Amino acid sequence: MATNGLLRHQMIENLMARHTEGVVDGAIVLWEQLATHIISIIGESGFNSLYARSVFLAQSTFPWLVATSISPQTDHRFAGLRISFDGQTRMQTREANRLLLIIFTDILASLIGEQLTTQMVRLAWGNNIQDRSGKEFSDE
Template sequence: MIESLMARHPKGVVDGAIVSWEQLATHLVSIIGESGFNSLYARSVFLAQSTFPWLVASSPLPQTDGRFVELRISFEGQTPVQVSEANSLLLIIGSM
């Protein structure tokens, strides 16, 4: 399901991953609040770093504009396959 969501973004795998996270943030913030989402996202990045050490942890300050800047920077230095695998892991961890 995650792969099919990312495949819907013709601009590329990085843009698709960021759009997926922006959409997820919009939905989850309405349910668990900004701080709840930030905690969930930070946990996902932290746990995924053991597999993908090039993932940059997000700033501890809440950001609504540019929330995923660090994620985009981390992804832009990787191959499309690495981005897909890392983003899939992030989303899987986030759903646990």
């Protein structure tokens, strides 16, 4: 799924460009923040289903991604993702995470709408979402 200029895709691209060190830890933090907000809307099982589908779709590009079941415990929710990322280069991890986030948010947007999905991304990642000049993204 190529980035098509959607605001949430731009936000994801910016986040990936900014997190060059500690890529694995940074990726897990982004997923944990996103999970917290998405679960409040679609529930734990809804999130787990979307996440599993996203991993499955991303495996066509990154076959090393592990599609393990997600633990409801927050500290273990993305253990499989961490294991997948730990064996890869920073660039591979960053690209796989970028694709996984885009796929996940694309699926979510098809279910709850673009505007609500973009708002959820903003709420989840807060101040991390800024363009390269330091300005916040806006819908204008």
